[in-house]
Amino acid sequence: xKKNDIVDVEIVDLSHDGAGVAKHEGxxxxxxNALPGERLLMxxxxxxxxxxxxxxEELLVKSIVSEVSIESETLT
Numbered sequence: 001x002k003k004n005d006i007v008d009v010e011i012v013d014l015s016h017d018g019a020g021v022a023k024h025e026g027x028x029x030x031x032x033n034a035l036p037g038e039r040l041l042m043x044x045x046x047x048x049x050x051x052x053x054x055x056x057e058e059l060l061v062k063s064i065v066s067e068v069s070i071e072s073e074t075l076t
Contacts, residue, residue, distance in 0.1 A: 001025055003044055006057055011038045022054070029054045037063035 001007070001024075009022035011034045020034025022042065029052045031042055039061035042054035 001027075001044065001047070003047060005044045006041050007044065007054075008060070009040060009042050009054075011036050011040070011063070027052050031056060035063040037061075 007024050009024050009029065009031075011020035011022050011031065013021040013036055015021055015030055019030040019032050020036070020038070022029045022031055022034070024042075027047075027050060029042065029044070031040075031054045033056055034040060034042075038059060040056050041058040041060065043057045044052055044054050046053040
């Protein structure tokens with residue numbers, strides 16, 4: 001696994017700053033603009049010993065979280 005590789009991952013959680021968290025080959029990756037439950041192709045941007053950073057290349061399975069809408073009437 002190296003920088004610019006594209007891997008298939010599932011987002012399992014959100015970090016404290018809102019990035020999606022994925023695990024691949026024993027490493028934890030932080031992915032901007034990703035939600036728990038999504039499966040995606042991720043481009044590896046940076047690798048450290050145990051963690052890495054990636055970006056979404058292609059969304060394969062959309063999260064049900066992104067499909068939930070709030071009725072405007074409930075906000076008033």
